[in-house]
Amino acid sequence: PQGLDEHVYTTLRLAGLANKGIASAPILSDYVSSPQLGNRPVQLLGVDPFAEAPFRSYVTNGQEVPVDQLTAFLTQPGAVLLSSDVADRYGLAAGAPLSLTVGGYERTAFVAGVLQPADSLSRRALDGMILADIATAQELTGRLGQLDRIDLIVPEGDDSALARLEALLPDDVTVQPVAARSGAIEQMTAAFRTNLTALSLLALVVGLFLIYNTMTFSVVQRRPLFGTLRCLGVTRNEVFVLVLSEALLIGVIGSVLGVVLGIVMGQGAVRAVTQTINDLYFVVTVQGVAAPVSSLAKGAFLGILATVLAAAPPAWEAASVAPRTALSRAGLESKARHAVKAAALASLILMAVGLALLALPAKGLVTSFSGTFAIIIGIGMQTPLVTRLLMDAATPISSRLGGVLGRMAPRSVVNSLSRTAIAIAALMIAVSVTIGVSLMVGSFRYTVVAWLSQTVQGDVYISPPSATASVASTATIDPRADAIIRGWPGVERVDTLRSVTVDSPDGPLQVAAVDNPSTGDERLFVAADGASEEVWQAMQAGAVMVSEPFANRFDLPRRGGEVTLNTPDGPRTFPVAAIYYDYASSQGTVMMALSLYRALWSDEATTALALRLAPGSDPDQVARGLQDALAPVQSLIVQPNQALRDEALVVFDRTFAITGALQLLATLVAFIGVLSALLSLMLDKQRELGILRAVGLTGRQLWRLVSLETGLMGAVAGLLAMPTGLVLALILIYIINRRSFGWTLQLQLSPEPFVQAMVVAVVAALLAGIYPAWRMTRMATAEAMRFE
Structure with a gap:
């Protein structure tokens, strides 16, 4: 969790592995930001230039960096290199100063030189990266004597070389293939x-x-x-x-x-x-x-x-x-009418296949999406039959309200079923997607709000700046800042969190170590061995809790599960005392008592603090006071409870922003589909409309007729979209999301998506009918009746 001791690299070099065909290169990496680089997260990569040649050619090609710049890079404190693309983008040149924010600390660096990437692969790799000598990177990040990893090249198939390498490593260091x-x-x-x-x-x-x-x-x-x-x-x-x-x-x-x-x-x-x-x-x-x-x-x-x-x-x-x-067109529409029942029967078969695919216990998403598409297309194939039934039911009402035109409109929709059914199905699917996704996002948001209300119980939260919203950075809270916080007036209790990535036989895992005695009470459990207070007692005795996504990812049983982590003393297996609902990470988290973690890993660092204030204290005032007091020591994020919840919801809304664009695209395509279907109908009915115009149908009446037809088509699409959207939402919530991310969501039904869907369907259909109706009113009656 605290990184790799650089003495491991020294041991490997002194062992003469290079003479046995094993190349090695140390790496230290962290994310920093700089006002000179647009305050975006940028990777600071620390390397040993003299060991890099077999791995990366960033600083080993003499044509890329002038000798004086390379000398400054190796000998001067705070010297870094940028790619020419990054330097040009922000108007920087050799010698330009850089102010870096690293884990809440302000550091000073300068551009020693500008790299000219030799190929497109190097150009992409260096974009968004600051390159530093390994010692400089350790100083800038405050991680003296530490590495993140050691890159190795081992002769292929040489098991004895690999065995010699592993024999030189401590128990808590493992070799992993790229x-x-x-x-x-x-x-x-x-x-x-x-x-x-x-x-x-x-x-x-x-x-x-x-x-x-x-x-x-x-x-x-x-x-x-x-x-x-x-x-x-x-x-x-x-x-x-x-x-x-x-x-x-x-x-x-x-x-x-x-x-x-x-x-x-x-x-x-x-x-x-x-x-x-x-x-x-x-x-x-x-x-x-x-x-x-x-x-x-x-x-x-x-x-x-x-x-x-x-x-x-x-x-x-x-x-x-x-x-x-x-x-x-009589033959075509006759075929269409005869095909209605066959399409309905085929749709039932297709939906049955879709349900069977969804019922398969596979964890892969391809099967789930295939089943979802089969069900949606199957429901779409019910459109001709449902349209005919709804138009038959609507005829008495529309004729009573609209007279002759009201009687003609639904019949016209049915008589042109080969055209109208496809347009209605396209609009229905697009609108049903809007309903399904809206219900899923709404249910997800409702679940997250309820989860935040249960788990975010502290009054003020303090943490170093992080480059990601859900994955903890390597930055920790300065012990001096920790002392100021614990002695602040009005602070009744301080809960400590240490969030780290720990190696395991299953790969790197996220571990959260806490000392909050209310941990059991502030979690909603999927399954637990006993009451909440018994869960916390079990954690203090050596057990762990895991999040629901973690349990689903590794197929842990509801009770009696185990998790193995690599500790400094070798692999250790922990019993799982509870599985809790969690929506912070789709990869899952292992939660253990802080006392157990520190005893095993000897890590006294702190990732975040949650403050419980005395009754009557103002969280906003305490947060402002702490922010000012901590600024000279370390730049930390100090947030009251509500601000933290609001930020979590901002991240949530940002995550689903792109789905809105895809929904809009699908609806736009469906709108164009309705438009083209109506234009086809205009040509199909050219002679029929010519006769109607000849016997006295006015242009205004023609507008009403087309509007009634398109409105009815939109209404049918909206009505069909409602159950389809609900089915899609259920699939997304209980199958797709669970298999994708391991989350269990609570369905939250609200009328807004259904009402909006009906309005969108009818309005889209009415708008699509404007141009065809205008064309029909300008049609010459004699031309339309030429073949009569």
């Missing part, structure tokens, strides 16, 4: 990336409806042309290939434009996503968007494939039109 370290990082963000991918694929699914409607509009617009071609001898297969080839060409163009637009939009999204990763996992300092060829190819392939698949039904429709019926 793949294990990288795998741990991949595992931390796997669920986050999978959820983003699923939301992106959901937008693609809604886009399928848009492509379908667009190609359908194209086919409807040219139905007479296809009929003429068939009369001239063009075969059905040739018509099918013609339409599909058009779709393929459009798909290629659209996918290329989409990839380019995705890169541009990625520039805006990268800040939100990196902030979320900083809040939840670890610090990243991404400044730009990397566009790997594999990702671009994947996006283009999915776009083209989706286009071809969505265009296949319209292409088949164009090919199947007999020459003599090319000018009639």
